[in-house]
Amino acid sequence: MTIDDNDALPPRDFWSLRNLMVSRKDTLPKRLAQVAIYAVANPDDVAFGTAASIAEKAEVQPSTLVRFAQAFGYQGFSDLQAVFQDRLRDRTSNYSERLSSLRSHVAGDSKSATLFSGFCKAAERSVGSLRERVQVEQIDEAAGLLARAETIYLIGQRRSFPVTSYMSYAFGKLGVKSVLVGSAQGNDPETLSFATPRDAAIAISFTPYASATLNYARQINEGGTPLVVITDSPFSPLIPKIGVWFEVVEADYEGFRSLSASMALAMTLTVAVAEARRS
Amino acid sequence: MTIDDNDALPPRDFWSLRNLMVSRKDTLPKRLAQVAIYAVANPDDVAFGTAASIAEKAEVQPSTLVRFAQAFGYQGFSDLQAVFQDRLRDRTSNYSERLSSLRSHVAGDSKSATLFSGFCKAAERSVGSLRERVQVEQIDEAAGLLARAETIYLIGQRRSFPVTSYMSYAFGKLGVKSVLVGSAQGNDPETLSFATPRDAAIAISFTPYASATLNYARQINEGGTPLVVITDSPFSPLIPKIGVWFEVVEADYEGFRSLSASMALAMTLTVAVAEARRS
DNA sequence: GGGTTGATGGAATGAATATTCCGGCATTGA
DNA sequence: TCAATGCCGGAATATTCATTCCATCAACCC
Numbered sequence: 001m002t003i004d005d006n007d008a009l010p011p012r013d014f015w016s017l018r019n020l021m022v023s024r025k026d027t028l029p030k031r032l033a034q035v036a037i038y039a040v041a042n043p044d045d046v047a048f049g050t051a052a053s054i055a056e057k058a059e060v061q062p063s064t065l066v067r068f069a070q071a072f073g074y075q076g077f078s079d080l081q082a083v084f085q086d087r088l089r090d091r092t093s094n095y096s097e098r099l100s101s102l103r104s105h106v107a108g109d110s111k112s113a114t115l116f117s118g119f120c121k122a123a124e125r126s127v128g129s130l131r132e133r134v135q136v137e138q139i140d141e142a143a144g145l146l147a148r149a150e151t152i153y154l155i156g157q158r159r160s161f162p163v164t165s166y167m168s169y170a171f172g173k174l175g176v177k178s179v180l181v182g183s184a185q186g187n188d189p190e191t192l193s194f195a196t197p198r199d200a201a202i203a204i205s206f207t208p209y210a211s212a213t214l215n216y217a218r219q220i221n222e223g224g225t226p227l228v229v230i231t232d233s234p235f236s237p238l239i240p241k242i243g244v245w246f247e248v249v250e251a252d253y254e255g256f257r258s259l260s261a262s263m264a265l266a267m268t269l270t271v272a273v274a275e276a277r278r279s
Numbered sequence: 280m281t282i283d284d285n286d287a288l289p290p291r292d293f294w295s296l297r298n299l300m301v302s303r304k305d306t307l308p309k310r311l312a313q314v315a316i317y318a319v320a321n322p323d324d325v326a327f328g329t330a331a332s333i334a335e336k337a338e339v340q341p342s343t344l345v346r347f348a349q350a351f352g353y354q355g356f357s358d359l360q361a362v363f364q365d366r367l368r369d370r371t372s373n374y375s376e377r378l379s380s381l382r383s384h385v386a387g388d389s390k391s392a393t394l395f396s397g398f399c400k401a402a403e404r405s406v407g408s409l410r411e412r413v414q415v416e417q418i419d420e421a422a423g424l425l426a427r428a429e430t431i432y433l434i435g436q437r438r439s440f441p442v443t444s445y446m447s448y449a450f451g452k453l454g455v456k457s458v459l460v461g462s463a464q465g466n467d468p469e470t471l472s473f474a475t476p477r478d479a480a481i482a483i484s485f486t487p488y489a490s491a492t493l494n495y496a497r498q499i500n501e502g503g504t505p506l507v508v509i510t511d512s513p514f515s516p517l518i519p520k521i522g523v524w525f526e527v528v529e530a531d532y533e534g535f536r537s538l539s540a541s542m543a544l545a546m547t548l549t550v551a552v553a554e555a556r557r558s
Numbered sequence: 559g560g561g562t563t564g565a566t567g568g569a570a571t572g573a574a575t576a577t578t579c580c581g582g583c584a585t586t587g588a
Numbered sequence: 589t590c591a592a593t594g595c596c597g598g599a600a601t602a603t604t605c606a607t608t609c610c611a612t613c614a615a616c617c618c
Contacts, residue, residue, distance in 0.1 A: 029595060044368050047327075051576055061597055066577060077576065088367045089323045112418040112551050119543045119550075120406050127402045127539070139391040158448055162441035166538065169437055234301040235316050256546055259445065260406070260539040264398045267535055271398075272391050308565055330606055340567055345607060356606065 010073035010080070014043070014087035017080075020072065028071070031060050035068045039084075047084040051077050118253040125251040126261035133247055134265065142228045142244040142269055147276035149200030152178040153192060153225075155216050160204035163230075163262045167202065167270050174274040181216060192216055197224035202269070204230040204262065205238055206250070214238060228269070230262055289352035289359070293322070293366035296359075299351065307350070310339050314347045318363075326363040330356050397532040404530040405540035412526055413544065421507045421523040421548055426555035428479030431457040432471060432504075434495050439483035442509075442541045446481065446549050453553040460495060471495055476503035479522075481548070483541065485511040485529070493517065507548070509541055 011017040021036040028036060038058035039046050046054055055062040062077075069080035146152055152171065156164035161182055171178040181188045195201065203217040209231075217238055221227045227243035229236075232250070239245050248265060250257040290296040300315040307315060317337035318325050325333055334341040341356075348359035425431055431450065435443035440461055450457040460467045474480065482496040488510075496517055500506045506522035508515075511529070518524050527544060529536040 031596065048364050048368065050574080052574085062576075063578080063598080064596075067596090085327045089327060110415055110419065111554060112422060112547070113415045115551055115554075116413065116415065116418055116544075116547045117410075119546045120410050123406045123539050123543045124403055127399050131396075131399055134395065136389060136392040136395065139395055140389065143391060159445070161448070162445040162542075165444055166438070166441040169440065170535065233316075233320060235304065235319065253546075254550060256449065256550060258546075259542050260402050263441075263538050263542070264402045265395075267398045267532075267537075268391070268395045271533060271535060272394055275390060275394075310566065329604080331604085341606075342568080342608080343566075346565085 010083075012083060012086075014083055017072070017083050018043075031064050032068050032071060034058060034060055035064060043084055043087065046081065047088055115254070119256075119258070122251040122253040122258040123260040126249070126258040127264055129249050129251070130261035130264060133249070138244055138246060139268060139272060142246075143272035143276050145226050145244060146200050146202070146228060146269065146273045149198065149226075150177065151195070151199045152176065152273075153181055153195055153199065153201035153220065154178055155181045155192075155201055155213055155220075156204040157182045157210040157213050159206065159257065159259070160210075160213070160230075160262070162259060163204050163266050164202070166263065167266050170267070170270045171273075174270070176270075176274055176277065182213065188212070188216065189219075192220055195220050195223060195225045197226070200226050200228065200243075202228045202230070203238055203240075204266075205236070206232040206257070207236075209237060230265060289362075291362060291365075293362055296351070296362050297322075303351075310343045311347050311350055313337060313339055314343060322363055322366065325360065326367055394533070398535075398537070401530040401532040401537040402539040405528070405537040406543055408528055408530070409540035409543060412528070417523055417525060418547060418551060421525075422551035422555050424505050424523060425479050425481070425507060425548065425552045428477065428505075429456070430474070430478045431455065431552075432460055432474055432478065432480035432499065433457055434460045434471075434480055434492055434499075435483040436461045436489040436492050438485065438536065438538070439489075439492070439509075439541070441538060442483050442545050443481070445542065446545050449546065449549045450552075453549070455549075455553055455556065461492065467491070467495065471499055474499050474502060474504045476505070479505050479507065481507045481509070482517055482519075483509040483545075484515075484517055485536070486515075488516060509544060 011020055018040060021040055025033050025036045035058055038054075042057070045057060049057070051062045051065050055065055058065075065077045069075075069077045072080065074080040154164040154168055154171075164180060164182065168178055168180040179191060181191055201217070201220050203213060205213040205217075214237055217227060217229070217240070221240050221242055224242070227240035227245075229238045229240050229243065229245035230248055231238045231245060232248060234247060236245075246265060248261050250259065250261050252258065290299055297319060300319055304312050304315045314337055317333075321336070324336060328336070330341045330344050334344055337344075345356045348354075348356045351359065353359040433443040433447055433450075443459060443461065447457055447459040458470060460470055480496070480499050482492060484492040484496075493516055496506060496508070496519065500519045500521055503521070506519035506524075508517045508519050508522065508524035509527055510517045510524060511527060513526060515524075525544060527540050529538065529540050531537065
């Protein structure tokens with residue numbers, strides 16, 4: 001008996017596997033072909049079901065599923081199932097889906113092409129998830145709160161600094177008084193000590209939360225200054241007592257998170273404040 | 280012993296459950312709160328993992344997971360897990376469902392809703408057009424050029440400053456020597472005078488081009504330092520004599536241009552340089 | 559400060575699961 | 589028609605899994 005029907009290593013991403021199933025279907029024994037057809041047509045069921053439940057729906061024996069997996073070089077059914085699960089997993093940082101959909105678009109898969117497409121997709125998905133999560137009422141509330149403020153303090157460090165610095169620029173152009181905190185100049189605590197309850201602040205931070213941002217936000221919020229927070233979890237330590245918070249989940253690629261969603265939200269808030277000021 | 284901690288029936292859809300977990304977190308015992316935090320942050324792992332594997336990642340005992348599920352009125356862990364799985368099933372229908380429920384939510388399209396969706400769309404269109412325009416060879420060339428540099432100078436002002444400041448942050452994390460030019464501190468010309476042909480620079484500017492950026496870019500390029508330019512037209516005065524340039528057209532909404540495309544390209548270049556340095 | 563309540567960790571349990579194995583069957587080639 | 593090969597169904601098995609149970613611990617109230 002030969003060791004395996006195919007000598008190559010089994011595919012680790014769903015689309016490669018799918019292609020392989022399609023192309024090998026005609027050379028497969030009857031029941032195995034039946035499994036291939038079912039798996040291609042109902043990938044979600046394969047991802048979630050148990051061997052028994054899938055076997056029943058595909059009208060084969062559970063053992064056939066194991067044989068099927070082994071025919072494709074997997075160790076067993078569970079090993080194959082993992083590939084189907086990865087397809088649905090972690091929409092915000094999924095390797096396999098992205099890499100394979102890349103291959104369809106990009107002929108030569110150079111490293112740069114992969115990177116480029118990866119970051120583009122991360123940006124698009126971030127914005128997509130932003131759309132799902134944010135409610136318009138929150139924006140209205142935040143904009144109203146900021147519009148009433150005398151001065152708007154912008155707190156953000158590290159990855160969030162580009163966002164606050166953009167807001168600072170945009171507020172400047174729109175004639176809204178704002179102060180950027182967290183740049184290289186070191187007198188931030190003093191700057192923030194001028195904040196009163198008649199002012200407002202925007203704080204942006206994602207895990208791992210920059211400790212300075214946390215401290216500033218707490219300090220200012222306990223002083224009674226309302227806070228608009230952009231962060232990545234409802235359990236973020238940044239969630240303010242007085243104010244509004246937005247949950248923004250940025251997709252990441254190779255550990256680098258997109259900024260598109262935060263930017264889009266920041267721009268919305270900025271312009272909404274200016275609009276609200278006009279009336 | 281009371282039957283349950285809550286008398287109501289447990290939520291059958293993910294978002295209700297999520298809200299419930301968020302709102303009840305503070306009244307939950309320590310370990311159960313820990314589970315809530317993990318479950319909100321990693322819903323995909325909860326959907327696919329086994330009780331043992333999830334418990335390990337959340338740093339609790341498997342039995343805690345069962346207790347957690349029961350505290351929310353579920354029969355057991357598997358019952359709760361089904362809710363997490365349903366979220367990933369039939370993703371398309373879930374999307375449209377959420378979208379439509381949002382729309383009914385936002386009966387009158389308020390000004391904010393229009394703004395928000397406008398900026399989201401602008402971001403998506405920008406990235407889309409970036410994909411079409413940029414060629415992989417350009418990225419390779421730019422990355423190679425930057426990878427060979429001793430020091431990378433980052434030139435950007437006004438709207439482009441968020442992009443260069445992000446690159447500065449990312450280069451720092453990746454161990455690539457870079458200098459950010461164009462911040463508030465005023466000694467930029469002096470800084471740039473240290474640039475040699477063995478260095479390189481990235482200059483980013485869009486109409487109306489900031490004069491300082493133009494001057495810096497020219498000065499440095501005429502001194503023989505190669506330049507990677509991100510700008511918005513092939514006729515831009517920024518186009519370098521030595522180096523590579525990218526045309527990035529950002530969609531705008533109400534006169535405010537998105538930054539998504541520039542950011543995505545900037546991230547690609549940043550990581551590509553770090554990758555290239557490794558070999 | 560003693561007693562009570564509730565939370566927690568960890569082992570025990572029984573169910574469910576994937577996998578293996580083997581006898582029978584169909585198909586193929588001579 | 590007969591032998592050989594490889595496929596398949598279904599029972600047997602060995603894991604893995606969720607769940608339960610109990611002892612311990614901490615917090616809280618009287």
